[in-house]
Amino acid sequence: MNSNVIWVGYATIVRKEVTRILRIWGQTIVPPAITMTLYFIIFGELIGRRIGDMGGFSYMQYIVPGLVIMSVITNSYGNMVSSFFGAKFGKHIEELLISPLPNWIILAGYVTGALVRGLMVGAVVMLVSLFFTRIEVQHPLIMLSVLFLTAVVFALAGMVNAIFAQKFDDIAIIPTFVLAPLTYLGGVFYSISLLPEFWQKVSIFNPILYMVNGFRLGMLGVSDVSLGMTYGVILTAGAILFVSCLVLLNRGTGLRT
Amino acid sequence: MMYALQVNDLRKIYKNGTEALKGISLEVEEGDFFALLGPNGAGKSTLIGIISSLVNASSGETRVFGTSVQRDRSRAMSYIGLVPQELNFNQFEKPLEIVVNQAGYYGIPREVALERAEKYLQQLNLWDKADKISRTLSGGMKRRLMIARAMVNEPRLLILDEPTAGVDIEIRRSMWEFIKDINASGTTVILTTHYLEEAESLCRNIAIIDHGEIIENTDMKSLLATLDVETFVLDLRESIVQCPTLEGMEIVVRDEKTLEASLPKQKSLNNLFSELERQGIHVLSMRNKANRLEELFMRLVDKSARQPGVAA
Numbered sequence: 001m002n003s004n005v006i007w008v009g010y011a012t013i014v015r016k017e018v019t020r021i022l023r024i025w026g027q028t029i030v031p032p033a034i035t036m037t038l039y040f041i042i043f044g045e046l047i048g049r050r051i052g053d054m055g056g057f058s059y060m061q062y063i064v065p066g067l068v069i070m071s072v073i074t075n076s077y078g079n080m081v082s083s084f085f086g087a088k089f090g091k092h093i094e095e096l097l098i099s100p101l102p103n104w105i106i107l108a109g110y111v112t113g114a115l116v117r118g119l120m121v122g123a124v125v126m127l128v129s130l131f132f133t134r135i136e137v138q139h140p141l142i143m144l145s146v147l148f149l150t151a152v153v154f155a156l157a158g159m160v161n162a163i164f165a166q167k168f169d170d171i172a173i174i175p176t177f178v179l180a181p182l183t184y185l186g187g188v189f190y191s192i193s194l195l196p197e198f199w200q201k202v203s204i205f206n207p208i209l210y211m212v213n214g215f216r217l218g219m220l221g222v223s224d225v226s227l228g229m230t231y232g233v234i235l236t237a238g239a240i241l242f243v244s245c246l247v248l249l250n251r252g253t254g255l256r257t
Numbered sequence: 258m259m260y261a262l263q264v265n266d267l268r269k270i271y272k273n274g275t276e277a278l279k280g281i282s283l284e285v286e287e288g289d290f291f292a293l294l295g296p297n298g299a300g301k302s303t304l305i306g307i308i309s310s311l312v313n314a315s316s317g318e319t320r321v322f323g324t325s326v327q328r329d330r331s332r333a334m335s336y337i338g339l340v341p342q343e344l345n346f347n348q349f350e351k352p353l354e355i356v357v358n359q360a361g362y363y364g365i366p367r368e369v370a371l372e373r374a375e376k377y378l379q380q381l382n383l384w385d386k387a388d389k390i391s392r393t394l395s396g397g398m399k400r401r402l403m404i405a406r407a408m409v410n411e412p413r414l415l416i417l418d419e420p421t422a423g424v425d426i427e428i429r430r431s432m433w434e435f436i437k438d439i440n441a442s443g444t445t446v447i448l449t450t451h452y453l454e455e456a457e458s459l460c461r462n463i464a465i466i467d468h469g470e471i472i473e474n475t476d477m478k479s480l481l482a483t484l485d486v487e488t489f490v491l492d493l494r495e496s497i498v499q500c501p502t503l504e505g506m507e508i509v510v511r512d513e514k515t516l517e518a519s520l521p522k523q524k525s526l527n528n529l530f531s532e533l534e535r536q537g538i539h540v541l542s543m544r545n546k547a548n549r550l551e552e553l554f555m556r557l558v559d560k561s562a563r564q565p566g567v568a569a
Contacts, residue, residue, distance in 0.1 A: 005364025012361025019354075091345035095355075095406075098309045098339050099362035100331040257271070257312040 009101040010109050017083060017113025021120070028079070028117055029124060032071045036125045039067055040132045043189065055191055055222040064129045065216040066188030069150060071125045073183060073208065074175070076118030076151040080158025081171040084110055088162065093255065103249035107159065107242075114155030115148070122147060135219060142227065143218025149234045150211045156241035163245070163254045187212045192224045207233050259287040259322065261336075261414045261445035262308065267317035269303050269469075277303040279469040280317065285447060285462070287322070287413075290440045292460035292477070293449045300469040301449045302342060305418050309339045321414055335363065338412030340403045342419045342449075348392040352383055352402050355391065356409050363410035370409065377405040380435060397428040404432070408439070415439060416447045421455060433459060457481070465557055473557050488519040488546035489529075494539040503532045517546060 021028045040060065048059030055062055087093040096106050129135070137143055157174075165171045186208030192200050203209055204225070214230030217223035223230070249255070262285040269278040277300045285291045295301045306312030308319050310330050319326040324333040346355045353374055360370030378384045381401040386394060391402065400420060407415060417436065421429040429452075437459065440446045450456055456463065456477075463480055465473040473480065496513040506529060507519040516538075518529055533540060 002364060008364045008366055009362050012358055015361075016354075016358050087347070090347060091343060092347045094311060094341065094345045095359055096362055097311055098334055098337065099359075100335040100364070101362055102331055252313055256310065257306060 005100065006102070006105055009099070010105050010112075013096070013106065013109025014112045014116075017079075017110065018116055020083060021079065021113070021117050028075070029120060032075060032121045033124045033128055036067050036071060037128050039063070040129060044132055055220070057220055057222070058133065060133045061135055061220065062191075062216075063189055064126075064133065064135060065219040066186075066212050068122050068125050068129070068219075069147065069212050069215040070183050070188050072118040072122040072147060072151050073154045073179070073211070075121040076114040077154040077158040077161075077175065077179060079117040080110060080114040080155045081162045081165070081175075083113060084159060084162035085165045085168075085171050088165075088255065089168070097255060104246060107156075107245050107249060110159060111152060111155040114158060115151045118151035118155070119147070122151075137219055138221035139218045141218075143215060146211060146214035146218055146230065146234070149231075149238060150215070153211075153234055153238045153241060156238065156245055159245045160241060160248065163248045165254070182206050182208045185209075187216075187224060207237055210234065260320070261285050261287045261289065261322060262447065263318075263320040263323075264304070264308075265318045265320075267304070267307060267319060268315045269300075269307065269312065270315045277469050278307075278314075278317075281466070281469070281471050283464055283471060283474065285445060287445055288440075288443060289445055289462055290437075290460045291445070291447045292456035292463040293447055293466065294453070294456060294463065295449075295466035299466045301466055302418060303469075304466070305339070305341075305416055305447075305449065308416065309337055310334060335410070336413045338407035338410060338415045340400075340407045340415070340417045340420045342422070344399055344403070346391060346399075346402065346406065348390070350391055351388050352378060352391055352394070352405070353387040355402065356406050359406045360409040365410065373409050373411070374405070377408045378402075381405050382431070397424045400424055401428070401432065404435070412444065414445045414447070418449050419451065420448070421450065421452060429455070467557075486519050486521055488517055489526075489543050490546050491516045491518060491533075491540050492542045494541050497538060501533065501536050501538060503529065506532075 040063075044060035044063055048063070051059045053059070053062075084093070087096075161171060161174050185203065186206050187203070192203045192209065195203065210225055210230040210233040213223040213225045214227065214234070217227060217230070262283070264281060264283040266280045266282055267278050268276070268280050270276050281300075281304070293301055293304070303312055307314045308321065308326065310326055310333070314327065319333075321333040321336045324336070326333040350358075353371075356374040356378065357367065357370045360373060361367065365373070374387075375384065378387050381404060383394075383398060383401055383405060386398060391399065394402065400422075404417070404420060407417075415436075420436075421432055424432065433455065436446060436448075448456065448460060460477055462476050463473070464471050490511070493514045493516065497510070497516075498513075500510045501508055501516075503518070505521065505524060509517040509519075511517055520526075520529060530540065
């Protein structure tokens, strides 16, 4: 297929997704900013003052990376499931399915849309955090690469969810019963060194732990896990999810009868 | 000869065991205006779904301008424009956005897409609604929007699945004119419709599908020529008390001033009038009882349902 067709098709999907994110900014950008402001006030300011330092940083500083990455995870995943499942539910996904675009371009377009939303929200939360604390970024490249890869991984996970979802309940189950517990237990608010040994061992099976700590390493220079493990987990999860999405799209699972 | 569509021994069995298509074969020549008719649930939409790659075939092959949908989906889809039966655009988007985005999915650069979108939205009398939210459009406008969207990649094969369903007669006729022009400019058109007068007046060739099988596939003229009896409704000047009997014709009294006369095609209408005149019955006006294709359609579908082994 002509590379021009592929590029124009990809750019069209991305433009459409970004337009959608901006059109409904009151649902996409504002709520995470408000939620995170509340987290900063309640956990960072009010409770954090009594907790004291963690990992050599004030509690407020310690939770900033976790809250940023949590916003990115939730929003890249949420954007993908709501947009792709919405298109499937409203049947306008057929506009793409009957087009000559290959499935990998459809996937790339939607992942980019989710990535844009995740990064936009991440940037907003980072800005909000500046009202509460000051942070000197230690390793910008690590920080940005972990942020980018995490957004991609959760966009892909959102696609798998959207492909299998038959009704709106199905796109709420995973975020509520899987994503939220894993995120909260992934070291957003604490270092796993505070946990009893058994729970520390359990925690290392939580992939979100590596993302939160990888990002924290980039931002603050401290982490509960090694950087190699962080990249290993993220890249492995990304590769598995990418292949899964392509196989599902090529089979037409949940999309083509 | 180039075929716009070749369907070869196509079968579709759904997961619930329903056999929607039972090995159908079909050819549509390039430039044709082809009617695909059949009662609800006959398999028309499944066939269109397979041609447009929205439905996976269980077996068999579909070729669009010689390219296999099953083997080279992308190339085959680049030839097709589809107007589906159900509304399938984002109702929160504007018509201009919808049409321009669709062009983008076919790799058409944005500047060209904008020009084409304007052209087709204008031709379909939607240009003044281009920046309105689609949800606010009337039913007829939404149908025309789907036609504009299907035309934006200037397809070689345009498939219209009941495009005029629920559309008022004035808009329906303007849509016919638009589609006729599209066909005249060289685009092959496949039309499914429940308005049989639409198929009769627009299409040159026809296939009737029922219970997943093609029960008739011929040109429209030949099909209509097989209709051997026509029924006319006669409005009378005076009331009649008794049903007249006319040799070789079947007469039914609908009410005291209306008769229905069925006569073989080869029989002259003059015979009918002179016989009625002789019996003192004066005819004020006359019209065909039903659309000719409708009569044939009902006859073929009834015959197919009566065949042994075919579920009614």
